[in-house]
Amino acid sequence: MDRAVDHATLQANTTHLPLRALIVDDEPLARRGLEIRLESHPDVEIVGEYGDGASAIEALRRDRPDLVFLDVQMxxxxxxxxxxxxxxxxxxxVVFVTAYDHYAIRAFEASATDYLLKPVDEARLAQALARVREARSQRQAIDHRAHLLGLLGELSGRPLLDLDEALKPDALEQLRREDKLAVRDGGRTVRVDLSSIRWIDAAGDYMCIHTDGDTAQGETLVLRATMRDLEKQLDPQRFPRIHRSTIVNARRVVEMRPHTNGEGFLRLDCGQELKLSRTHRDKLALLL
Incomplete structure (x- = not known):
C-alpha cells in the first residue's frame, strides 16, 4: 500500500515539474520555429539553444536538461x-528533429515519440511531449535509453547493436548508402528506388521527384521540402546538383551538349533535357 501511495505521489509531483529542454539545431530559423511552437506548452522551459554539437554537450553537462530536441545532421x-x-x-x-525522411522512416514508423520531421507539425509535437511527460513521470530513464538504442539500431539498419556501435560517427553515412529514398507524397509515404529517380526539381516550397513509372512519362512525387534538404539526404556523387533548382541522377545522363555562356544541356535516358548551369559545371566529371 505504501509503495503504491509513494508511486502515485511521485507521478503527481513529477507531472507539475517543468520540462527543462535544450534545442540543438544548426539552422536559426528551425530553432526559432520550434521555440514558437513550444510556447503553447507552458510546462516546457527552454534552458538553451545551440547550433552545434560541441556547445550542446557542454550545456548538457552543465544544465542537466530533462529533454533535448536534437537535429540529426549538423x-x-x-x-x-x-x-x-x-x-x-x-x-x-531525446526527440530527434530532422527533415530527412530517408533516414527517419523506419524509426518514425516504429516510434513517433522520438522523431519529429521538419517542418514540425504542432499535433505531432504535442503527441511527442505527452509521451515524454509520461516517460519522465514513470521514471523510465533506463527503458528510454534501451528504446533510444533500438531507435538508433533501426536508423543504422543494424538492430542488434550496443550503444557505442549505434552512435558511431559514420552511422549517418551508412544510411546515405541505402538504395531507397522514403518520401511523403501527400498523405502517403513512398519508398522510392534510387535507381528509378530521373531528376528532381523545385516548385516553390515543394520538390518534385521524377521517377520511372508504368508509362514513358514516368511518375512525379511531390513533397514539401527544400533543395538543401534533399541534397543532404542524397549522395552528391550519384545525385549532383546541376542548377539552383535541379538535381539529377548522374547514371541517367546519356548526352551533354554545350550551350552559350558556359552552360550546357543534359539529355537523360528517358529523353528529358535539363540545363547544366555555368556555376555547376564542376559536376561535369560526375555526369559523363
Missing part, C-alpha cells in the same frame, strides 16, 4: 556524435 559534430559524447547515465530524453 556541420562538425552531427546528432549521433553528440549523443555518443553523453555518458549513458546522464542521457536525457
Amino acid at each position: 556541420p562538425g559534430m552531427d546528432g549521433f556524435q553528440t549523443l555518443r559524447s553523453i555518458p549513458t547515465a546522464e542521457m536525457p530524453l
Whole structure:
C-alpha cells in the first residue's frame, strides 16, 4: 500500500515539474520555429539553444536538461556524435528533429515519440511531449535509453547493436548508402528506388521527384521540402546538383551538349533535357 501511495505521489509531483529542454539545431530559423511552437506548452522551459554539437554537450553537462530536441545532421559534430559524447547515465530524453525522411522512416514508423520531421507539425509535437511527460513521470530513464538504442539500431539498419556501435560517427553515412529514398507524397509515404529517380526539381516550397513509372512519362512525387534538404539526404556523387533548382541522377545522363555562356544541356535516358548551369559545371566529371 505504501509503495503504491509513494508511486502515485511521485507521478503527481513529477507531472507539475517543468520540462527543462535544450534545442540543438544548426539552422536559426528551425530553432526559432520550434521555440514558437513550444510556447503553447507552458510546462516546457527552454534552458538553451545551440547550433552545434560541441556547445550542446557542454550545456548538457552543465544544465542537466530533462529533454533535448536534437537535429540529426549538423556541420562538425552531427546528432549521433553528440549523443555518443553523453555518458549513458546522464542521457536525457531525446526527440530527434530532422527533415530527412530517408533516414527517419523506419524509426518514425516504429516510434513517433522520438522523431519529429521538419517542418514540425504542432499535433505531432504535442503527441511527442505527452509521451515524454509520461516517460519522465514513470521514471523510465533506463527503458528510454534501451528504446533510444533500438531507435538508433533501426536508423543504422543494424538492430542488434550496443550503444557505442549505434552512435558511431559514420552511422549517418551508412544510411546515405541505402538504395531507397522514403518520401511523403501527400498523405502517403513512398519508398522510392534510387535507381528509378530521373531528376528532381523545385516548385516553390515543394520538390518534385521524377521517377520511372508504368508509362514513358514516368511518375512525379511531390513533397514539401527544400533543395538543401534533399541534397543532404542524397549522395552528391550519384545525385549532383546541376542548377539552383535541379538535381539529377548522374547514371541517367546519356548526352551533354554545350550551350552559350558556359552552360550546357543534359539529355537523360528517358529523353528529358535539363540545363547544366555555368556555376555547376564542376559536376561535369560526375555526369559523363
